[in-house]
Amino acid sequence: xxxxxxxxxxxRCYGCYSCQVACKAANFTPQGIDWARxxxxxxxxxxxxxxxxxxxxxxxxxxxACKEVCPTGATTQDENGIVLVDKNLCMGCKACIMACxxxxxxxxxxxxxYFPDAEGQLDPYEAYAKKQWEKKNGYGMATKxxxxxxxxxxxxxxxxxxxxxxxxxxxxxxxxxxxxxxxxIRREYGFxxxxxxGTDPACFYLPPR
Amino acid sequence: MQLKAQTKWxxxxxxxxxxxxxxxxxxxxxxIADFAGEQWASVSKIGVALGFPCVLLGTAFLIADLGTPxxxxxxxxxxxxxxxxxxxxxxxxxxxxGFIHIGLxxxxxxxxxxxxxxxxxxxxxxxxxAFGTMIYTGILLGANRPIAFWSTxxxxxxxxxxxxxxxxxxxxxxxTIDGAAHSxxxxxxxxxxxxxxxxxxxxxxxxxxxxxxxxxxxxAARLVLAGSIAPLFWFGVAVLGxxxxxxLELLGYxxxxxSSAATVIASISGMVGGLCLRQVVLSGGIQAPxxxxxFEFAIPNT
Numbered sequence: 001x002x003x004x005x006x007x008x009x010x011x012r013c014y015g016c017y018s019c020q021v022a023c024k025a026a027n028f029t030p031q032g033i034d035w036a037r038x039x040x041x042x043x044x045x046x047x048x049x050x051x052x053x054x055x056x057x058x059x060x061x062x063x064x065a066c067k068e069v070c071p072t073g074a075t076t077q078d079e080n081g082i083v084l085v086d087k088n089l090c091m092g093c094k095a096c097i098m099a100c101x102x103x104x105x106x107x108x109x110x111x112x113x114y115f116p117d118a119e120g121q122l123d124p125y126e127a128y129a130k131k132q133w134e135k136k137n138g139y140g141m142a143t144k145x146x147x148x149x150x151x152x153x154x155x156x157x158x159x160x161x162x163x164x165x166x167x168x169x170x171x172x173x174x175x176x177x178x179x180x181x182x183x184x185i186r187r188e189y190g191f192x193x194x195x196x197x198g199t200d201p202a203c204f205y206l207p208p209r
Numbered sequence: 210m211q212l213k214a215q216t217k218w219x220x221x222x223x224x225x226x227x228x229x230x231x232x233x234x235x236x237x238x239x240x241i242a243d244f245a246g247e248q249w250a251s252v253s254k255i256g257v258a259l260g261f262p263c264v265l266l267g268t269a270f271l272i273a274d275l276g277t278p279x280x281x282x283x284x285x286x287x288x289x290x291x292x293x294x295x296x297x298x299x300x301x302x303x304x305x306x307g308f309i310h311i312g313l314x315x316x317x318x319x320x321x322x323x324x325x326x327x328x329x330x331x332x333x334x335x336x337x338x339a340f341g342t343m344i345y346t347g348i349l350l351g352a353n354r355p356i357a358f359w360s361t362x363x364x365x366x367x368x369x370x371x372x373x374x375x376x377x378x379x380x381x382x383x384x385t386i387d388g389a390a391h392s393x394x395x396x397x398x399x400x401x402x403x404x405x406x407x408x409x410x411x412x413x414x415x416x417x418x419x420x421x422x423x424x425x426x427x428x429a430a431r432l433v434l435a436g437s438i439a440p441l442f443w444f445g446v447a448v449l450g451x452x453x454x455x456x457l458e459l460l461g462y463x464x465x466x467x468s469s470a471a472t473v474i475a476s477i478s479g480m481v482g483g484l485c486l487r488q489v490v491l492s493g494g495i496q497a498p499x500x501x502x503x504f505e506f507a508i509p510n511t
Contacts, residue, residue, distance in 0.1 A: 039506045043504055072286050072287060073287040095293050098494065141277065
């Protein structure tokens with residue numbers, strides 16, 4: 001069985017937020033929920049200051065902290081190592097949101113329109129997105145990135161990988177030593193974020209400059 | 210880099226932590242008083258009577274905080290897998306025992322009035338789960354590894370001492386309002402509560418001292434001592450929760466000779482402080498930054 005993973009090259013990412021927007025378009029996430037995100041940090045001071053972007057997705061840990069604290073059994077791992085939330089079992093206690101070291105879990109109470117002048121009226125595109133979201137995720141439950149499970153099953157790549165103009169993202173099978181992700185991790189010193197939490201993420205980063 | 214505190218668990222969870230602690234603490238006070246002899250009977254009844262309703266009210270807050278309150282029963286699906294699930298079982302057993310204790314002793318049945326052995330047995334069983342209720346909330350917060358301000362062994366101790374103290378204050382308050390007939394037991398309770406308050410001051414000091422190890426808990430300590438929640442900590446916890454009750458209890462005991470007003474004000478002030486303490490601990494929940502090379506990224510709040 002494959003174990004799907006990401007390699008994100010921090011040298012290549014320049015923070016255009018394409019991944020964030022592509023994820024929204026592909027997964028119909030409501031306002032306030034971003035499964036793929038980009039955060040920035042600075043270090044040093046003038047004239048040697050540096051700025052670095054960090055794209056975040058669910059790290060699909062082998063030992064997920066969110067699964068450990070889930071009281072209802074709503075959190076499961078499928079055969080590809082993807083951590084999933086069952087909306088029919090989650091009750092929205094937010095324990096997983098507190099336990100995830102990577103901020104991958106989010107929850108939302110209701111669908112809200114993006115347009116301030118719309119007075120709560122959804123336009124047809126929003127209404128369609130709302131329907132799609134409700135079918136899969138519901139409200140008040142924990143939600144998270146699933147590495148675009150359905151797209152991958154069709155043989156496509158996750159939306160954030162397809163959209164990345166800097167080609168900073170690579171998606172593939174970590175179990176296969178010949179796959180592009182495995183090679184990149186070996187050759188370019190791929191590392192996991194905050195390994196001290198013992199979660200063994202499937203998302204690897206290549207070091208920044 | 211500005212680390213931000215979590216906002217998902219707020220006042221409703223603080224109210225739950227406070228009320229569950231208070232109810233369990235009052236119940237334990239009542240059960241111990243039941244062993245202390247005849248003149249403690251009414252104090253014991255007050256403590257036992259407070260246990261179940263307070264915890265039930267706290268649980269209502271907890272359920273109201275869920276994303277889908279109607280699905281709260283799902284917490285029973287996997288007992289023993291996580292601290293939320295274990296806590297649900299602990300608190301449910303406590304409520305069942307507390308309810309039986311009230312039902313068979315105080316109202317509507319009085320069958321336990323003469324059966325001292327059976328009553329004390331039920332009390333001891335209930336007290337075990339009451340201790341579980343007081344402690345598990347601290348362990349529940351501590352299970353969140355990325356939040357170093359919660360992930361320490363002192364949170365359960367802090368919650369335990371505060372729960373016992375606020376529970377005792379609730380008993381003192383009701384007993385004082387109820388009448389001067391229990392002046393002997395009340396002055397004993399006041400003396401025990403002084404010890405608990407001194408202990409609580411020590412635990413709070415040690416708890417804040419133990420935050421020095423990692424940047425996220427240092428940031429939390431700064432937030433608590435000098436940042437946006439400093440007013441809540443200094444006024445709510447330090448003054449209302451610790452100093453005022455300690456001063457009034459000592460004053461009432463040594464100078465005012467068991468003044469009812471001093472006990473009432475001390476109890477109410479101390480209970481408000483207990484609620485503030487829970488909120489201070491919750492709003493200090495700052496997640497560890499993500500590290501890549503020499504960069505540290507704060508996780509955005511969602």
